[in-house]
Amino acid sequence: MSESQAKQMTWHKNGHRYHTDKIVHPADGEAWKKFDRDFTGFSMEARNVRIAIATDGFCPFGMGSSSYTCWPMFVIPLNLPPGVCMRQHNMFLTLIIPGPNYPGKHISVFMEPLVDELIHAWQQGVLTYDRATKTNFIMRVSFLYSIHDLPAYGIFYGWCVHGKMPCPTCMEALQGKRLKFGGKYSFFDCHRQFLPIDHSFRSDSNSFLSNTTVSNEPPLRLSGQEIRARLDNLVPAANGDKFVGYGKDHHWTHISSLWRLPYFHKLVLPHNIDVMHNEKNVAEAIFNTCFDIPDQTKDNVKARLDQAALCNRPELNLVQKHASSQWVKPRADFCLSRAQKKEVLEWFQTLKFPDGYGSNLRRGVNLKTMRINGLKSHDYHIMMERIFPVMFRGYLPTHVWEVLAEGGFY
Ligand SMILES: [Zn+2]
Structure with missing residues (x-):
């Protein structure tokens, strides 16, 4: 009107x-x-x-x-x-x-x-x-x-995104392995199959899972018709409200009502993830790990035990000085020292952004606990895309910094 x-x-x-x-x-x-x-x-x-x-x-x-x-x-x-x-x-x-x-x-x-x-x-x-x-x-x-x-x-x-098969696109073709010590499902080294077939990482038997090369193609992406056919073949389980094979062959929990739309199977991207949600989790994990924040770093004792079992990185294994002394976690090259953390946080306090670009990030800096508190999803988005590439430069070795800087480009 x-x-x-x-x-x-x-x-x-x-x-x-x-x-x-x-x-x-x-x-x-x-x-x-x-x-x-x-x-x-x-x-x-x-x-x-x-x-x-x-x-x-x-x-x-x-x-x-x-x-x-x-x-x-x-x-x-x-x-x-x-x-x-x-x-x-x-x-x-x-x-x-x-x-x-x-x-x-x-x-x-x-x-x-x-x-x-x-x-x-x-x-x-x-x-x-x-x-x-x-x-x-x-x-x-x-x-x-x-x-x-x-x-x-x-x-x-209608696909459960937790546990063994969390990817609704790859479905049962992408399965995690349960970590012996961490207890969670891990998708470590599931990424190499998505690289071009002649990529040098694929034949690297030392830097990822030890003694492992990857030659398989990435999981196929099913069309809407193929997914519809799978849903039509689901058989309700006799006991409970799940389908036969749930958790073993598939993660289907129910058939979404959107499938009733006559054109739904023709859609290429029926569902989209808001990237900012993921950026928050990833940026938080990076920050907590590089700043080695106790209880929050992903580089904990269980992770060190799991990496010792899966990878060939002896410099990260827990060490014991004497037979009776405590086990120690050697400092990883992606962690800042205390003096470096102080420098970075002091720099953080001087940050100024154009009007309307972001909230006042520097308010949350706490030099006593060496943490940044009270950041929101959008602040982590800025951290990931703009601040990380600058923040760690010169403090972390180049091969670590490059990965963090590239992370802001997706
Ligand atoms: Zn996937």
Whole structure:
């Protein structure tokens, strides 16, 4: 009903791109373009709407103490220009999944009404007035992707992302091994199979798992049809609510209601992970490990025992001076000394950012405990992409620094 907004709804197709080599809008990505090719009847009408669904758990009663979690679910029309697309007034609250418990696989049940509406909006469409051309047209809607963190990906998709087979894309083709001492599943050295077949790391039998080279190709990426066929073959287990083979052959927990969408199997990227969530965990682990923060460093005694069993890095093995003395953890080359930590944190206190770029990061520095407290997800995003490459330079050996600096480029 607004002329300017009606015009903006065709931006994805007609909007001017100043940098044609860059993805500035979801419409520049392959997932959108493939959908256009598959459904030309839909894509011919630029006013048809593509939507994303975004969700995360949220505690309405303040942070911390309460374990209450409710799930607001937002629908975002992606047709709009970048910048306008993600403004608050263009995000529509469609569902609130009430607390207090984690919805888990029941999220699909709560989503049924939304999926019903999406099917209606795809098949029948809605008679809509277009103020820009002063005409009526049948507006149709398609779901393009969902946006969430990895745990929510698990419940959206119906694949458990914890334990032995946590990757919903590689599925059973990527299995972790349980660490003897750490007790958790580890995916150490699962990454080499994704390298080009002639990459020198693949034939390196010393730097990764000891005495191991990698010659296999990466896991195949299944198409939507292939995944659908697998879901159709699942057999409910006689006892309980799981499927036969759960935890052994697969991690399917339920069949997501989104599969009811007639075009769902054609989507290339039905689910997206918000990178910032992962950046927080990775940046926190890097910081705690390089600063060797007790109880929080990933380089703990169990990790040293596991690496001794798996790798050939004798300089990291625990040592004992005498038969009766305590075992000692030799300092790793990725840890800063106390004097270096002090220098780095003092430098951190001098940091200034342009207005609106980030929060006041330097407030959290505590020189007594040698820690930085009170950082939020977005601060870790800045840490990862901008601060780590500078912060460790000159303090850590080049081969360590290079990895940390490259980490900010993804
Ligand atoms: Zn994977």
